[in-house]
Amino acid sequence: MLYGFCVLVLFQLIGEVASNLLHLPLPGPVLGMLLLAAWCVWHRGVDPRLAQVAQGLLGYMGLLFVPAGVGLMLLGPVLRDQGLAMLPVLVLSLVITMAVTALTMKAMLNRHRRKLRNRVLVRRKGKADEH
Amino acid sequence: MNIDAAFASLKAAPLLWLLVTGLAYLLAEKLFRKSGHNPLLHPVLVAIALIIVVLSVARIPYPDYFSGARLLHLLLGPATVALAVPLYDNLQRVRSLLVPLSVSLFVGGVTGIVSALLLGKLFGLSWPVQVSFAPKSVTTPIAMALADKLGGLAPLTANLVIITGILGAIIVVPLMRWLKVTGEIEQGLALGVAAHGVGTARGFQLSTTTGAFSGLAMGLNGVLTSVVLPVILAFWPH
Numbered sequence: 001m002l003y004g005f006c007v008l009v010l011f012q013l014i015g016e017v018a019s020n021l022l023h024l025p026l027p028g029p030v031l032g033m034l035l036l037a038a039w040c041v042w043h044r045g046v047d048p049r050l051a052q053v054a055q056g057l058l059g060y061m062g063l064l065f066v067p068a069g070v071g072l073m074l075l076g077p078v079l080r081d082q083g084l085a086m087l088p089v090l091v092l093s094l095v096i097t098m099a100v101t102a103l104t105m106k107a108m109l110n111r112h113r114r115k116l117r118n119r120v121l122v123r124r125k126g127k128a129d130e131h
Numbered sequence: 132m133n134i135d136a137a138f139a140s141l142k143a144a145p146l147l148w149l150l151v152t153g154l155a156y157l158l159a160e161k162l163f164r165k166s167g168h169n170p171l172l173h174p175v176l177v178a179i180a181l182i183i184v185v186l187s188v189a190r191i192p193y194p195d196y197f198s199g200a201r202l203l204h205l206l207l208g209p210a211t212v213a214l215a216v217p218l219y220d221n222l223q224r225v226r227s228l229l230v231p232l233s234v235s236l237f238v239g240g241v242t243g244i245v246s247a248l249l250l251g252k253l254f255g256l257s258w259p260v261q262v263s264f265a266p267k268s269v270t271t272p273i274a275m276a277l278a279d280k281l282g283g284l285a286p287l288t289a290n291l292v293i294i295t296g297i298l299g300a301i302i303v304v305p306l307m308r309w310l311k312v313t314g315e316i317e318q319g320l321a322l323g324v325a326a327h328g329v330g331t332a333r334g335f336q337l338s339t340t341t342g343a344f345s346g347l348a349m350g351l352n353g354v355l356t357s358v359v360l361p362v363i364l365a366f367w368p369h
Contacts, residue, residue, distance in 0.1 A: 005209065008212045008213055009212075025360075025362075025365075026280075026357050026358070026361070027273075027279070028208070028276075029208040029212055029276055030277075030353070032208075032212040033213075033273075033353075034215070034354060035215075036212055037218045037219050037222070039215075041219065050216065053213070054215075054216040057206065057209060058213055058217070060210075061271075061328075063156045064203050064272075065175055065207070065271050065289050066175060066200070066203065067152060067196075067200035067201065067203050067204040068275060068285055068289050069178075069286060069293075070179050070183055070186070070193065070196060070286075071193060071286030071289075072183065072289075073187070073193055075286060075287055078284070082255075082256050085254040086254075088254055089256060090294060090298070092246070093247040093264070094268075094295055094302070094326070095302065096242060096246045097239060097243040097268055097325040098303065098321045098322075098324075098325040099310055101242070101321040102318065102320065102321035103310060103312065104235040105232075105314075105317040105320045105321070106312055106317045108230070108231035109231050109316065109317065112228065112230065
């Protein structure tokens with residue numbers, strides 16, 4: 001438990017320090033996440049002690065947002081003035097993002113499958129020509 | 132023994148608010164389970180609402196609450212780093228579909244940011260609120276960290292992200308039917324890019340493939356947005 005937790009905190013600290021020293025716009029914990037993912041790729045696997053702690057923490061991720069989320073109570077004036085305008089922005093942006101992602105992927109997958117099929121056809125044709 | 136004095140000393144104990152947060156979350160989770168995982172009763176939103184009610188009734192200022200609940204907030208950093216583990220697991224899937232996935236992810240992720248900024252401007256939201264909206268499609272810890280670093284309002288972002296996820300989970304099936312998108316991979320990707328973890332949970336209800344691709348898309352969009360958003364904001368006229 002403690003080993004995995006120390007690894008996570010260590011990567012977060014490396015991320016924070018690197019983000020500050022190099023003036024990166026990336027938040028420290030996010031940079032730490034990227035570095036840890038790169039570390040796992042490098043080592044071709046996740047240490048089971050780390051995996052166990054990660055799973056435990058991620059299972060309660062929702063709880064960890066709550067203290068900051070309650071800070072919404074300080075935003076009364078912003079919500080009063082702009083709350084109504086926020087609703088259409090949220091809904092429209094969500095629908096557009098979902099639709100664009102799904103349609104792009106559909107087009108890309110069709111292209112990908114066509115390519116694969118052509119490759120198979122070319123290979124078959126090549127074999128047929130050999131005979 | 133004076134009841135007021137006992138109450139005052141309890142209010143002064145910082146651990147009280149840690150306990151209240153934990154209990155509110157447990158109660159919210161129970162409600163969520165009892166409702167058959169109704170996305171409208173997302174435990175994070177219900178817990179936040181419950182605590183805001185308690186604090187308002189008891190007239191506790193937010194900083195007093197936060198100093199008690201800070202221990203949980205501090206764990207958000209290591210938990211964000213821990214997202215590397217599912218990200219690594221999902222990366223194994225990328226290889227076979229590298230080009231289609233990266234193109235769709237890039238187009239979808241940038242659409243999420245740009246549409247939020249454009250619509251925000253159109254509907255007259257202030258700049259800090261627009262910045263709080265821009266990362267709303269990525270997982271909460273990343274979105275909050277980005278909003279905080281780039282001049283947004285992190286508490287607003289936290290709530291926007293979760294509401295976005297809830298709406299995404301609700302509309303995905305009718306929207307995909309309307310667009311005539313039937314593939315599990317496409318649906319999973321759309322859920323993950325637009326609606327992060329809440330969308331991924333919905334994806335796993337639809338099918339394992341949908342959920343797996345949603346999880347992958349959520350992780351990669353978190354990475355993409357944290358790299359691209361600062362660049363977009365640096366050049367965005369405001």
